[in-house]
Amino acid sequence: MTVAADGTVQRADLMRVPGHAKELGAVALKTLTAASPLPAPPRALVAQGPIRTTETWLFRDDGHFQIRTLASAQATE
Numbered sequence: 001m002t003v004a005a006d007g008t009v010q011r012a013d014l015m016r017v018p019g020h021a022k023e024l025g026a027v028a029l030k031t032l033t034a035a036s037p038l039p040a041p042p043r044a045l046v047a048q049g050p051i052r053t054t055e056t057w058l059f060r061d062d063g064h065f066q067i068r069t070l071a072s073a074q075a076t077e
Contacts, residue, residue, distance in 0.1 A: 003041060003052075004046070005050070006037060006040055007040040009038065012032050031057070
């Protein structure tokens with residue numbers, strides 16, 4: 001996704017969608033659109049223009065959103 005200095009999502013593209021449920025790509029984009037604007041990125045990151053970043057949406061086999069869990073080492077810190 002491309003995010004402007006004010007947190008507005010300017011562009012979002014899919015890199016890969018689940019083969020078993022291709023409609024979930026549209027669901028991921030819809031959730032991103034609904035969340036926009038995102039919190040504004042730090043000024044240093046957008047000093048030369050919008051930033052491009054990647055995010056992963058995980059879905060269970062039943063099509064529901066799956067939250068990414070912390071690695072066990074991180075969870076104990």
